[in-house]
Amino acid sequence: MPFEHPLDKYGRPARSASRGARAATLVVVLAALVPVCFAGWLGWQAVFGKGGGSRAAAAISQDGRPVPARPAPTRTPAAGAGAGTAASSAPAAVPRAAALPLAGKVVVIDPGHNPDNYQHPDQVNALVRVGNGSKACDTTGTETDAGYPEADFTLDVARRVRAVLQAEGAKVIFTQDGNLPWGPCVTQRAEIGNAAHADAAISIHGDGAGADDYGFHVILPAVVVAGGADTRPIVGPSRTLGLDLRSAFHSATGEPFATYINGGTGLDVRSDLGGLNLSTVPKVFIECGNMRNATDAGRMTSASWRQRAAQGIASGLSAFLLHQN
Ligand code: ZN
Numbered sequence: 001m002p003f004e005h006p007l008d009k010y011g012r013p014a015r016s017a018s019r020g021a022r023a024a025t026l027v028v029v030l031a032a033l034v035p036v037c038f039a040g041w042l043g044w045q046a047v048f049g050k051g052g053g054s055r056a057a058a059a060i061s062q063d064g065r066p067v068p069a070r071p072a073p074t075r076t077p078a079a080g081a082g083a084g085t086a087a088s089s090a091p092a093a094v095p096r097a098a099a100l101p102l103a104g105k106v107v108v109i110d111p112g113h114n115p116d117n118y119q120h121p122d123q124v125n126a127l128v129r130v131g132n133g134s135k136a137c138d139t140t141g142t143e144t145d146a147g148y149p150e151a152d153f154t155l156d157v158a159r160r161v162r163a164v165l166q167a168e169g170a171k172v173i174f175t176q177d178g179n180l181p182w183g184p185c186v187t188q189r190a191e192i193g194n195a196a197h198a199d200a201a202i203s204i205h206g207d208g209a210g211a212d213d214y215g216f217h218v219i220l221p222a223v224v225v226a227g228g229a230d231t232r233p234i235v236g237p238s239r240t241l242g243l244d245l246r247s248a249f250h251s252a253t254g255e256p257f258a259t260y261i262n263g264g265t266g267l268d269v270r271s272d273l274g275g276l277n278l279s280t281v282p283k284v285f286i287e288c289g290n291m292r293n294a295t296d297a298g299r300m301t302s303a304s305w306r307q308r309a310a311q312g313i314a315s316g317l318s319a320f321l322l323h324q325n
Contacts, residue, residue: 111155213290
């Protein structure tokens with residue numbers, strides 16, 4: 001409350017009162033305040049008790065019973081210390097499922113070609129069996145008119161995709177990470193996905209079509225049953241993966257569906273790719289753009305566009321992996 005000066009006999013503030021009178025007045029006022037304050041303290045104690053911890057005791061569960069206060073957190077001992085004592089009372093670690101939606105998922109990413117394939121023509125041109133025929137072990141890939149190689153593009157985008165997927169909890173395996181002198185062969189690129197029992201596999205490419213052609217497309221496996229290849233189990237899920245990928249990539253990059261493939265649908269189905277024919281896990285290829293088209297080349301040589309491309313690819317994979325369950 002605000003302090004008020006006592007009044008003199010004329011009703012004016014007693015500014016001229018003696019020091020002793022003012023002291024006496026102060027004592028009276030303080031004496032009057034003590035019971036008020038004491039009552040206030042009692043009221044505080046009644047509501048909150050002693051210490052902050054008793055606030056939890058006032059909590060009420062949904063069925064009306066008091067909720068016991070949560071015990072103070074137990075400090076986790078260092079690994080190997082105090083085993084069986086304090087450690088046994090520590091709560092078990094709870095997986096952060098919401099934060100890592102792709103935990104437990106395995107994705108194989110195949111960065112198309114290899115920057116050094118051109119230095120190893122004998123190995124790269126050697127024929128391998130791809131079920132319904134023979135193909136070169138690998139190819140050098142295309143490049144932009146200015147000389148930006150497809151193999152550099154695919155590796156860069158693949159690494160960006162990996163970063164996004166790993167942040168979501170996925171296990172990501174590469175078929176090559178710029179760490180091989182050449183290749184690997186397309187047969188091995190398929191086998192790596194199979195051996196990993198990948199939930200999804202993708203081969204990343206840039207196309208080399210006519211200068212007036214532009215846009216991206218996704219390549220799905222055709223039904224191939226020949227020479228040990230059998231794509232029948234993966235044709236359906238690969239198509240689902242391809243549709244998710246086409247949608248997400250288009251949204252992320254604004255890149256149109258390829259003008260020169262399959263009526264502009266953004267989808268193609270092929271039976272001549274060893275990486276698809278030999279896969280036993282859901283797998284697609286993506287041709288992110290036409291490196292021989294000036295507009296697409298401008299995008300594909302831009303790091304910020306490659307990041308958007310990677311976000312789109314990761315989103316497509318993620319969508320497929322999440323509705324797989
Ligand atoms: Zn390619």
